[in-house]
Amino acid sequence: MKTLPDAEALLPRLAAEIKPRLTPTSAMIGLHTGGAWLAERLHAMLGLKEPLGLLDIAFYRDDYAKEGLKHDPKRSRIPFDVEGRDLLLVDDVLYTGRTVRAAMNELFDYGRPRSIALVVLADRGGRQLPICAQHCGAQVEVPAGMRLRLKRAADGRLKLELERAA
Amino acid sequence: MKILIRGGRVVDPASGRDGVGDVFVADGVIAAAAATPDRVIEAGGLVVAPGLVDLAARLREPGLEYRATLESEMEAAVAGGVTSLACPPDTDPPLDEPGLVDMLRRRAGALARARLYPVGALTVKLAGERLTEMTELAAAGCVAFSQANAPLTDTQVLWRALQYAATFGFRVWLRAEDPWLAKGGVAHDGEVATRLGLAGIPAFAETSALATLLELVRATGTRLHVCRLSTAAAVGMIRAAKAEGLPVTCDVGIHHVHLSDMDLGYFDAQCRLQPPLRTQRDRDALAAALADGTVDCAVSDHTPVDEDHKQLPFDEAEPGATGLELLLPLALKWGRERKLGLAAALARVTSEPARVLGVATGRIAPGAPADLVLFDPEAPLRVTPQALKSQGKNSPFLGYELAGRVRATLVAGQVVYEA
Amino acid sequence: MPRNPQLNAHGELQHLLSIEGLPREVLLQILDTAHSFAGVTERDIKKVPLLRGKSVFNLFFEASTRTRTTFEIAAKRLSADVINLNVAVSSQSKGESLLDTVANLSAMQADLFVVRHGSSGAPYLIARHVKPHEHVINAGDGRHAHPTQGLLDLYTIRHYKKDFARLTVAIVGDVLHSRVARSLVHGLTTLGVPEVRVIGPQTLIPAGVGALGVHVFHDMRAGLKGCDVVVMLRVQNERMDGALLPSAQEFFRNYGLTAEKLALAAPDAIVMHPGPMNRGVEIDSSVADGPHSVILPQVTFGIAVRMAVMSIVAGN
Numbered sequence: 001m002k003t004l005p006d007a008e009a010l011l012p013r014l015a016a017e018i019k020p021r022l023t024p025t026s027a028m029i030g031l032h033t034g035g036a037w038l039a040e041r042l043h044a045m046l047g048l049k050e051p052l053g054l055l056d057i058a059f060y061r062d063d064y065a066k067e068g069l070k071h072d073p074k075r076s077r078i079p080f081d082v083e084g085r086d087l088l089l090v091d092d093v094l095y096t097g098r099t100v101r102a103a104m105n106e107l108f109d110y111g112r113p114r115s116i117a118l119v120v121l122a123d124r125g126g127r128q129l130p131i132c133a134q135h136c137g138a139q140v141e142v143p144a145g146m147r148l149r150l151k152r153a154a155d156g157r158l159k160l161e162l163e164r165a166a
Numbered sequence: 167m168k169i170l171i172r173g174g175r176v177v178d179p180a181s182g183r184d185g186v187g188d189v190f191v192a193d194g195v196i197a198a199a200a201a202t203p204d205r206v207i208e209a210g211g212l213v214v215a216p217g218l219v220d221l222a223a224r225l226r227e228p229g230l231e232y233r234a235t236l237e238s239e240m241e242a243a244v245a246g247g248v249t250s251l252a253c254p255p256d257t258d259p260p261l262d263e264p265g266l267v268d269m270l271r272r273r274a275g276a277l278a279r280a281r282l283y284p285v286g287a288l289t290v291k292l293a294g295e296r297l298t299e300m301t302e303l304a305a306a307g308c309v310a311f312s313q314a315n316a317p318l319t320d321t322q323v324l325w326r327a328l329q330y331a332a333t334f335g336f337r338v339w340l341r342a343e344d345p346w347l348a349k350g351g352v353a354h355d356g357e358v359a360t361r362l363g364l365a366g367i368p369a370f371a372e373t374s375a376l377a378t379l380l381e382l383v384r385a386t387g388t389r390l391h392v393c394r395l396s397t398a399a400a401v402g403m404i405r406a407a408k409a410e411g412l413p414v415t416c417d418v419g420i421h422h423v424h425l426s427d428m429d430l431g432y433f434d435a436q437c438r439l440q441p442p443l444r445t446q447r448d449r450d451a452l453a454a455a456l457a458d459g460t461v462d463c464a465v466s467d468h469t470p471v472d473e474d475h476k477q478l479p480f481d482e483a484e485p486g487a488t489g490l491e492l493l494l495p496l497a498l499k500w501g502r503e504r505k506l507g508l509a510a511a512l513a514r515v516t517s518e519p520a521r522v523l524g525v526a527t528g529r530i531a532p533g534a535p536a537d538l539v540l541f542d543p544e545a546p547l548r549v550t551p552q553a554l555k556s557q558g559k560n561s562p563f564l565g566y567e568l569a570g571r572v573r574a575t576l577v578a579g580q581v582v583y584e585a
Numbered sequence: 586m587p588r589n590p591q592l593n594a595h596g597e598l599q600h601l602l603s604i605e606g607l608p609r610e611v612l613l614q615i616l617d618t619a620h621s622f623a624g625v626t627e628r629d630i631k632k633v634p635l636l637r638g639k640s641v642f643n644l645f646f647e648a649s650t651r652t653r654t655t656f657e658i659a660a661k662r663l664s665a666d667v668i669n670l671n672v673a674v675s676s677q678s679k680g681e682s683l684l685d686t687v688a689n690l691s692a693m694q695a696d697l698f699v700v701r702h703g704s705s706g707a708p709y710l711i712a713r714h715v716k717p718h719e720h721v722i723n724a725g726d727g728r729h730a731h732p733t734q735g736l737l738d739l740y741t742i743r744h745y746k747k748d749f750a751r752l753t754v755a756i757v758g759d760v761l762h763s764r765v766a767r768s769l770v771h772g773l774t775t776l777g778v779p780e781v782r783v784i785g786p787q788t789l790i791p792a793g794v795g796a797l798g799v800h801v802f803h804d805m806r807a808g809l810k811g812c813d814v815v816v817m818l819r820v821q822n823e824r825m826d827g828a829l830l831p832s833a834q835e836f837f838r839n840y841g842l843t844a845e846k847l848a849l850a851a852p853d854a855i856v857m858h859p860g861p862m863n864r865g866v867e868i869d870s871s872v873a874d875g876p877h878s879v880i881l882p883q884v885t886f887g888i889a890v891r892m893a894v895m896s897i898v899a900g901n
Contacts, residue, residue, distance in 0.1 A: 056621065059633035059896070068597070068900025069635075072614075073621040109630040357793035361605070363705035363729030363764060366792060432590060433706030477684055479704030481727070 007150065007158040010121060010137035011038075015045040017135050018088065018119060022046065025085045025114065029053035031103055032074050034092030034150035037158060038121055042090060053078040060102035082111035092150035094120040097131030122160060124148050167204050167579065168192045174209025174540060178216065179513035180529035189214055191536040194579035198532050207581075209540050212573055215512050216528045217249025217280075217537035219519040221339075221417055222393065223468035223490055225282075227273070228266060229258025234470040234557040236270075239490065240279035242556035244583035246491035247539035247572040248466075249280050250520070250527050255287040256314035262287035262298045264306035271307045279582050281537070283309045283523060285339060288327050292316035295323060297330055309523060310337040310391065315440050317345030325382055332388040337524075339391040342379055342400065343441065347371035352481045354396075354444040358427040364480060367442055369397045376400050380407050383414060391522055392416035395461060396441035398451030405460045415522050416460075419467040420496045421487055423453040425562060435476050435483035436562045439467075456514055457504045463519040464500070466493040470558020488558035494539070495547055495570035496563075508543070536579035545571035590712050597901040600712045600721040601894050603730040604771040612775060616740050618893035619886070625662065626888060635896050636665035639696040643669045644686070645724070646702040651860065652724055655884070656699045656733075659891035665697070687711050695719055697899055705729035705764075720898045728762045734859055735768030737890040739776065741883050742814055745855050749773070753780040753851075755808055756799075757840060758818030758867050759789045761829075765859045766818055767797070774798040784808035785840060788829045805840050812850040816857045817842050817867045833866045843869045847877060855879045 027050040030039025036054050043052045058073035089103060100118060107113065117134040124142045140160070142148050147165045152158055169191040176187045190197040223243065226234040243251055253270075255261035261270070267284050274282035286308030290296045293316075300311055311331055318324050318340075331338045348371040353359040355366025376392065380403065383390050395401060395418050407414045421439060426446040430437045437443055455461040469486025476483050489496075493515060501511025520528025527537045547568050551559040575583040589606045593599040598611055625633055641660040643653050653669065660667045672686060681689075687698070698721045700708045705727030712721045725731040746752060754773055760766045760783045773781050774797070783790060784802045794801060802808030809815065820836055830836055842856065856868075856877045864870050872878060 058621065059625070059635050064635055064900055069618065069896045073618055075621045075624045077624065105634070109632065110628060355792045357796040360791040360793050361767070361797065363727050363767060368792070432709045474682065477682070477710070479683065479702065479707040479710055479727075481704050481706075 004140065004160045004162065005122065005138040007121060007137075007160050011041055011045065011158070014119065014121070014135055014137050015042055018042070019046060021117065022048075023086045026050075026088060027053065027080055027085050028088040028090060029055055029078065029107070031089070031091045031099065032056045035090045037150065037152050038092050039090040041158070042119070051079045053080065055103055055106060057099060057102040057106055060106045062098060062102065076106065078110050082107060082113050085113050087113045087116045088119055089116055090119045092121050093148050094118070094123045094131070094133050094136070095126050095148075097127045097129035100131050101129055121150060122148060168202070169205045169207060169576070169579065169581075170203035171207045171209050171214055171538070171540065174212045174214035176214045176530060177509050177512060178530040179509045180216075180517040181531065182509060183530070184507070184509050189530060189538065191538075191576065191579045194536055196530055196532055196534050196536050207540070207574060212540045212542055213508065214530075214538060214540050216516040216530055217539045217575060217577065218247050218493055218515045219523060219525075219528050220248045220251040220466050220468070220490065220493055220515070221463065221519050221522065222419075222465040223248070223251040223253055224256070224470065224486075225253050226470060227257065227270065233472055236273050237277060238555065238557045239468070239470070240274065240277050242490045242554065243280040244575040244577070245555045245572060247494045247541055247575050248490055249537035249539065249575060249577045250283065250523070250525065251280050251490075252283040252285050252309060252523060254314040255285055255312055256292065256316065260287045260292045261285070261303075261308070262290050262292070264299070264302045267303060267306040267308055278577070278580065280577060281527070283307075283525070285310050285312045287311065288313050288331075288338065288340075289318065289323065294318040294320055297327055300331060300336055301334060304334070304336060310339045312339040312393070313341070315341060317343070319345050321378060324378075325386070328382050328386045328388040328390075332386045335389070337389045337391060339393050340379060341393045341441070342372050342376035342395075343367075344371045344375040347374065352438065352442070353430065354427045354442045356427060356445055358430060362430065362433060362480075369399060369444065369448070372397050372441065373399045373403060376403050380412065380414070383407075383412050387413065389413045390415075394419050394422070394441055394465075394467060395452060395455075396422055396444050396448065398448045401451050401455040401460055405455075408460070415462045417463050417465045417519070417522070418452050418456055418461045420464045420489065420493055420500070421467070421562065423449060423456055423464065423500050424496060425449065429562060430480075433480045434562065435478060435480050436487065436560055436564065438480055438483045438485045439487060440485045453500060453504060456500070457506060457510075462522055463514050464493070464497055465519070466490050468556070468558070470556055471560045473559070476560050486560065488554060488556050488561050490556055491554055492549065492561065492563060492568065494541060494572065495568035498543055498570040499568060536576055538576040539572055540574040541570055541572045543570050545569065547571050590709060593901060598898050599901050600708075601732050601898055602708050602712060602721065602723045604732045604735045604768045604775070605730070607775065609775055612736070612739070612772060615736055615890070615893050615897060616743060618897060619736075619740055619889040622889040622892040623886070625892070626885070632662050632664055634664045636660065636663035636899055639665045639899060640694060641665045641667050641697045641699060641895070642690050642695045643667065644672055644690070644698050644700045645670065646672050646700070646707070647725065649701055649725070652701065655887050656724060656891055659888050659895060662888070663892055663896060665895070683707060683710065684714055687714060691716060691719060697722065697895060699724050701725045703727055722894060722898060725764055728764050728767070730768045731764040732768050733887070733891050733894055734765050735772045736894065737883060737887040738765075738769050738816065738857060738859070739772045740886045740890050741857060741879055742855075744882070744886065745879060746813060749776045749778050752778050752813045753782070753811055754778055754814040754816065755782040755784055755802075755812045756816045756818065757784040757805065757808070757842065759820050760785055760794065760818065761789045761791045762821070763818050769816065770797050770799055782808050782812070786830070805846060806849055809846055809849045812854055814855055814857065815842065815847065815850055819859065819861065820863060820867050833863075837866055841865070841867055841869060842872050844871050844875065847872055857883060860884070
């Protein structure tokens with residue numbers, strides 16, 4: 001079995017990729033929970049002026065009718081005006097694309113950005129919607145019945161892990 | 167018709183008889199022996215007891231026929247083994263005129279089911295202002311006078327009514343409840359009502375009214391029967407009154423020796439009763455008092471209520487429960503729980519109420535009226551709307567399984583019900 | 586005792602009828618979810634699409650503009666369709682029974698009923714008769730419960746005081762008739778508040794209230810000592826006529842909250858009121874408008890709390 005990519009090693013490469021596209025209006029938003037951890041690191045590495053925004057898509061998911069409001073919703077906080085900005089939306093794993101769809105819907109309820117670029121650490125394929133990442137750390141093959149998660153150790157180091165899907 | 171009831175366990179609380187034997191019926195009474203019976207009823211495995219005497223059963227006629235009719239409720243009575251019943255005067259119009267009483271007795275007599283003993287209104291229209299023509303009503307067949315659940319707020323009228331009744335030796339049956347202290351209340355004033363946010367009727371609404379009644383009995387000598395005791399404190403007062411020698415008897419609704427305000431659960435309107443179900447302590451005191459005779463007898467307080475008037479928020483629902491068919495199994499249940507013998511348990515619904523009523527039924531003895539019930543004390547009765555013959559399907563025991571099924575009922579020597 | 590009708594077979598909240606009987610975890614889930622919704626109401630677009638396409642029927646048998654309005658705002662912020670029925674005026678007066686009214690609305694594809702009724706227990710009767718996908722939220726029944734008010738009161742207390750485990754809370758006024766008081770008491774005891782007090786004249790304190798886990802005070806000054814939270818209840822004018830209270834002035838003298846009495850409470854005590862206030866009867870204007878008062882924030886929190894309740898219940 002192929003080993004999973006080293007998240008820590010991917011981080012500086014991603015930051016280097018993103019740097020050229022930054023504009024004066026750029027701002028970063030991380031998706032709870034894994035995307036937020038990732039965004040914190042990238043935000044620091046890129047030295048962005050605007051504070052980091054955090055999004056919880058609990059109220060925009062498309063599976064509410066089936067699952068209800070089960071997830072423990074955290075509070076979305078966008079400490080800047082979204083209007084007219086070039087946004088960097090950061091998530092840990094890109095899979096079906098539904099999370100990103102929900103995140104974009106929520107972002108547009110805050111205002112009208114000039115552009116949104118998607119940054120992900122790992123793309124595992126399996127898209128169900130026409131969504132793609134502008135910056136991707138690595139492609140990862142995930143065996144059936146497994147889930148790819150980003151974990152954060154006590155010392156803050158990030159690591160990709162596979163676990164059994166529920 | 168000569169009937170031989172063979173091989174049953176004959177239980178006669180009045181005499182203490184309890185053993186397997188035969189009972190002979192001829193010409194409407196219990197006979198010493200029958201030469202050749204016209205019919206033999208095999209009663210092996212069954213209890214043969216006096217028919218139940220129920221001092222409070224609402225038949226809803228006249229006036230409230232959409233709730234129940236004389237036919238349906240008399241069928242329910244004999245299906246429940248009740249052979250004599252007293253009906254309260256709160257019909258529509260109330261039983262305050264001899265003509266109404268007469269008509270009711272004729273109708274009941276024509277049905278030839280249970281014996282009906284009407285209780286007349288103490289005041290005209292039960293309004294608590296003017297006395298009724300008690301001697302006329304007694305001549306028409308009233309066995310006692312009562313206000314049912316209607317308040318009698320003017321204590322001077324109450325005093326005069328008791329005096330007048332005492333003049334002729336009439337019995338007065340009254341509930342002890344101060345209408346002002348009970349005003350607006352729908353449940354016992356305690357922890358449960360506070361939690362549920364229901365207006366409460368304090369226990370002292372009963373005891374203060376009872377104190378007044380007992381004082382008036384001391385002054386007038388009226389034979390008083392206190393209906394539907396609900397508090398432990400009232401039990402103590404009755405005990406003292408009896409020890410003092412006052413002419414007082416009392417009864418308890420059979421539901422009140424089993425249920426408490428805890429059974430209201432999530433606002434179960436089937437538990438909306440008058441008087442209200444009180445605490446577990448009150449329930450236990452009533453159950454014990456019924457056993458030791460301080461409370462003379464248990465009644466069904468049968469009150470058929472249609473579903474439209476029960477499927478309402480608790481304080482809007484009409485109070486009352488169906489009970490004619492449940493009096494026997496609930497009395498048996500009470501007896502088992504108090505570890506009483508069958509005769510002692512049955513006394514409270516046969517010989518003792520008969521004594522209060524002043525009638526010759528309620529016992530098995532040569533020459534006594536042949537009012538009998540044959541029942542299987544172990545057979546289960548599942549309480550469902552379909553199983554009940556009464557039009558009143560309103561019961562806190564819906565869905566429960568009780569033990570004690572009637573197999574046959576005789577009134578005046580005729581079989582009026584057979585399962 | 587039958588199963589708590591608020592919880593479905595999996596122990597999830599399907600109706601909100603009363604705070605009593607709800608596990609601690611459910612209460613905390615509601616408060617935490619409300620915290621997330623509070624962020625939504627601060628945005629320009631104050632909506633989320635969670636209940637899009639769902640119909641919320643406001644069934645108010647007791648008139649109330651303010652509670653009904655906050656439920657309507659909350660439902661609309663969840664993108665639900667809201668229909669208001671002042672049943673007090675229409676079908677009830679034609680003699681239609683409560684259950685018939687509900688059955689008719691059910692036939693119109695309702696998803697959520699928000700019910701306010703003058704009789705304690707009415708929402709339970711409704712909840713027993715709705716279809717499996719329909720949910721009932723109690724907006725106040727008789728004197729029994731007002732769970733969303735209790736929850737927003739808990740949210741308010743948590744917002745200002747953080748830790749329930751060290752608080753002394755006093756509820757002052759007409760406890761006898763108050764569904765707000767009952768709901769709040771259940772919430773406080775479930776969340777582990779060590780000292781809950783009720784303060785009022787004997788005529789306004791119900792029998793057996795100690796069984797709910799509260800200490801009774803008839804002397805307001807004694808009861809306020811050291812309190813971290815003071816909740817003032819509304820005194821209704823009707824109470825002045827019945828033999829419960831002699832007059833508004835008498836009540837204010839003994840049980841009205843003035844700055845002088847408030848000084849007996851903890852220095853950082855907060856003052857709450859479910860509204861609407863009777864100034865000069867239960868509370869002095871200087872206190873109602875003063876630095877300890879959190880009465881206006883309560884209203885704001887109320888919208889987030891109702892959004893939380895609706896979205897949790899409608900999803901189960």
